[in-house]
Amino acid sequence: MSRLTALILAGLLALTACSGSSAQSGPKSLRMTVWTANEAHLKLLNEIASEYKASHPDVTEIKFDSIPADGYTTTLTTQIAGGNAPDLAWILEESAPDFVASGALAPIRGKVEKVDELVPSATKLWQKDGELYAYPFSTSPFGLFVNTSLVKDVPANWTWDQAIAAAAASGKGLVLPDFKYQNWAVLSAIWRGWGANAWSEDGRSCGFASAEMKDAMSFIHKAIFTDKAIPGPGTTVDFFAGNAAMAISQISRAGALKDAKFTWTLVPLPSGPKGDYAVIGQAGVGVMKRSKNAEAAADFLGFFTNEANSAKLAQFFPPVRSSLLNAETLAKSNPLIKPEQLQSVVVEGISKGVVKPSHQGQEELNQTIRAALDPLWKADADVDSVLDGVCAKIKPLLERK
Amino acid sequence: MTFWTYRRRDNLVGYLFVAPALLGSLAFVLIPLALVGWYSLNEWNVLGGTFEFIGAENYERLLSDEKLRESLVATTWFAAGLVVLNLSLALLLAVLLNQKLRGTTVFRTLFFSPVLVSLVAWTLVWQLMLQPEGSVNGLLGVVGVDGPNWLRTESAAMVAVIVVQVIKNVGLNMVLFLAALQGVPAPLYEAAKIDGAGAWTRFRRITIPLISPTILLTSIITIVGSLQVFAQIAVLTQGGPGTSTTVLIYYLYQQAFQFHHFGYGATISVLLFVIVAALTLLQWRMRRKWVLHES
Numbered sequence: 001m002s003r004l005t006a007l008i009l010a011g012l013l014a015l016t017a018c019s020g021s022s023a024q025s026g027p028k029s030l031r032m033t034v035w036t037a038n039e040a041h042l043k044l045l046n047e048i049a050s051e052y053k054a055s056h057p058d059v060t061e062i063k064f065d066s067i068p069a070d071g072y073t074t075t076l077t078t079q080i081a082g083g084n085a086p087d088l089a090w091i092l093e094e095s096a097p098d099f100v101a102s103g104a105l106a107p108i109r110g111k112v113e114k115v116d117e118l119v120p121s122a123t124k125l126w127q128k129d130g131e132l133y134a135y136p137f138s139t140s141p142f143g144l145f146v147n148t149s150l151v152k153d154v155p156a157n158w159t160w161d162q163a164i165a166a167a168a169a170s171g172k173g174l175v176l177p178d179f180k181y182q183n184w185a186v187l188s189a190i191w192r193g194w195g196a197n198a199w200s201e202d203g204r205s206c207g208f209a210s211a212e213m214k215d216a217m218s219f220i221h222k223a224i225f226t227d228k229a230i231p232g233p234g235t236t237v238d239f240f241a242g243n244a245a246m247a248i249s250q251i252s253r254a255g256a257l258k259d260a261k262f263t264w265t266l267v268p269l270p271s272g273p274k275g276d277y278a279v280i281g282q283a284g285v286g287v288m289k290r291s292k293n294a295e296a297a298a299d300f301l302g303f304f305t306n307e308a309n310s311a312k313l314a315q316f317f318p319p320v321r322s323s324l325l326n327a328e329t330l331a332k333s334n335p336l337i338k339p340e341q342l343q344s345v346v347v348e349g350i351s352k353g354v355v356k357p358s359h360q361g362q363e364e365l366n367q368t369i370r371a372a373l374d375p376l377w378k379a380d381a382d383v384d385s386v387l388d389g390v391c392a393k394i395k396p397l398l399e400r401k
Numbered sequence: 402m403t404f405w406t407y408r409r410r411d412n413l414v415g416y417l418f419v420a421p422a423l424l425g426s427l428a429f430v431l432i433p434l435a436l437v438g439w440y441s442l443n444e445w446n447v448l449g450g451t452f453e454f455i456g457a458e459n460y461e462r463l464l465s466d467e468k469l470r471e472s473l474v475a476t477t478w479f480a481a482g483l484v485v486l487n488l489s490l491a492l493l494l495a496v497l498l499n500q501k502l503r504g505t506t507v508f509r510t511l512f513f514s515p516v517l518v519s520l521v522a523w524t525l526v527w528q529l530m531l532q533p534e535g536s537v538n539g540l541l542g543v544v545g546v547d548g549p550n551w552l553r554t555e556s557a558a559m560v561a562v563i564v565v566q567v568i569k570n571v572g573l574n575m576v577l578f579l580a581a582l583q584g585v586p587a588p589l590y591e592a593a594k595i596d597g598a599g600a601w602t603r604f605r606r607i608t609i610p611l612i613s614p615t616i617l618l619t620s621i622i623t624i625v626g627s628l629q630v631f632a633q634i635a636v637l638t639q640g641g642p643g644t645s646t647t648v649l650i651y652y653l654y655q656q657a658f659q660f661h662h663f664g665y666g667a668t669i670s671v672l673l674f675v676i677v678a679a680l681t682l683l684q685w686r687m688r689r690k691w692v693l694h695e696s
Contacts, residue, residue: 074658074659077447077448077658077661078658080447080448081445081447081663098448098661099448102446102448102449103448103449103450104448104449104450181553182639182641232533232550233533233550233553234531234532234533234550234551234552234553235532235533235534236532290450361660363659363660363661364655364659364660367640367655367659367660370639370641371640371641371642371643371644372643374553374641374642374643375642375643377553377642
């Protein structure tokens with residue numbers, strides 16, 4: 001048995017010996033994890049990478065590693081845990097607080113070209129103590145896509161009551177493609193119109209039991225179960241295939257409508273009792289601090305996000321540079337969306353928008369809230385008591401340091 | 402006196418022969434197992450890259466974790482439902498298909514074929530069939546039953562994941578039972594018939610005792626398997642609605658890979674290991690009581 005123990009110890013030593021890290025000199029190869037597998041996206045990313053390599057002979061390879069969006073963060077953290085962290089990574093807004101606070105990311109402020117022209121509402125999530133830890137390369141507002149083959153009359157300034165009535169009347173309904181009765185954070189695209197928040201600004205107290213939230217959730221519940229304007233739990237309805245009248249989605253999804261067999265338009269989110277508002281989803285790209293090539297990676301990030309490349313990326317990923325954030329620039333690369341739509345949904349959305357809820361320990365909060373909200377998705381649910389229940393469940397998580 | 406005596410050389414050859422297998426299980430079984438034990442004594446923050454020894458703290462957390470208790474309840478329901486349904490259905494099918502009738506081969510193939518289908522593909526198809534407007538409720542509607550929203554109602558979701566898993570794997574146990582049934586000597590049945598035993602008595606007094614070693618084997622495999630079901634839960638319910646289908650292994654996955662509590666996740670997997678080992682040991686002990694030829 002003692003021989004076995006010795007063998008195990010030897011194995012352990014060998015394992016730990018492999019995981020030591022040190023700065024690397026000589027030819028470098030970089031790897032960036034991304035959640036897109038879209039050919040047009042990857043083609044553009046590779047073009048930018050080739051250009052960088054041409055001027056930086058020491059970087060021999062820049063590889064974009066596509067990980068499916070579903071489970072992206074889980075896969076990324078598993079790679080990090082396994083000692084196989086990428087050099088750069090795309091990060092979803094909901095994981096931003098965890099990544100920024102943990103110290104996993106290298107500071108990049110000094111590497112970003114004209115850092116002062118980044119829109120403050122877009123960089124807020126990625127900063128700590130005045131330092132920037134990821135570049136928000138995609139800031140995508142939520143808008144209301146309407147199938148005008150089904151809904152003829154679309155006023156520019158809808159209220160939620162009117163929009164839901166129109167959705168119900170069309171017989172096809174309004175969908176939230178990413179919600180699936182699981183990703184509750186998507187509902188913030190509706191409840192912000194009531195002035196509701198998942199939690200307070202400092203993240204310490206729960207907002208689900210607030211009067212605003214109860215009103216907003218009652219409205220959503222009624223739209224689903226009484227008005228039948230939103231398809232109920234367990235059913236899948238695809239707006240992009242023409243099966244729904246409206247969809248609340250991010251404008252980066254407009255690409256999916258390229259070959260649509262129906263006519264459509266894009267309008268800002270309807271106004272709620274608290275007036276006009278905007279909600280944005282975000283993605284940042286950061287440099288892993290423990291990467292052997294962190295320096296080179298940060299340098300590439302600076303190039304990747306400079307003014308010229310941001311303009312190129314803008315055709316897929318709405319930019320946060322004030323110099324690029326105007327309808328004319330966006331129109332050049334977004335032939336599917338009209339300039340006035342870009343102005344009202346994208347430009348104004350980004351400047352006045354609130355980012356989808358995110359918090360440290362987001363995934364645990366996600367699962368806890370998902371489970372606590374499940375009783376709400378029944379016709380006879382008591383909205384107020386379900387929401388009080390959500391707060392009871394997440395209180396200890398919010399109060400945790 | 403040389404060092405390389407015949408005996409020593411013989412031993413060396415033996416060790417060399419087993420070395421590849423031994424190294425394999427060392428690298429992929431024993432070392433990971435030891436590491437899980439070690440991780441369970443630490444707080445491991447993957448993102449921050451910190452790894453801190455905290456002794457038995459994770460084990461203390463097991464005792465006060467309310468979600469763990471919920472997940473143990475779900476696991477018990479799942480395992481009990483699966484084992485009872487799977488074994489009785491497998492035995493029933495095996496007995497039916499053991500008759501010398503035309504077409505039994507077709508049915509054997511049919512019932513066994515789900516075993517060969519890719520698990521995730523199988524589950525995804527079921528997910529579509531279990532939608533409120535899906536084919537399962539469509540079929541129920543034909544006979545006048547108003548089916549529930551299977552994956553979104555607490556009790557129905559548990560039934561759904563059990564049934565999906567049973568239909569997937571029942572063929573395997575069925576084949577094992579069939580083989581065992583065919584090993585029961587026919588003269589025993591004839592003798593019993595002459596003594597006036599009815600079909601039920603023959604089944605109870607002859608079939609069951611003679612296939613009891615297979616019953617033991619299938620029940621161990623099925624119980625251990627039921628504690629390791631993951632993909633079906635991940636695809637069909639993600640542990641919901643509420644936490645009604647968050648079985649232990651899914652909770653482990655959530656803690657370690659979704660919430661980044663790798664140390665606590667390792668602790669739960671130690672608990673799972675202990676439960677599986679205890680159940681297997683228990684059944685192994687009990688075999689003397691009810692498995693023929695063992696007492």
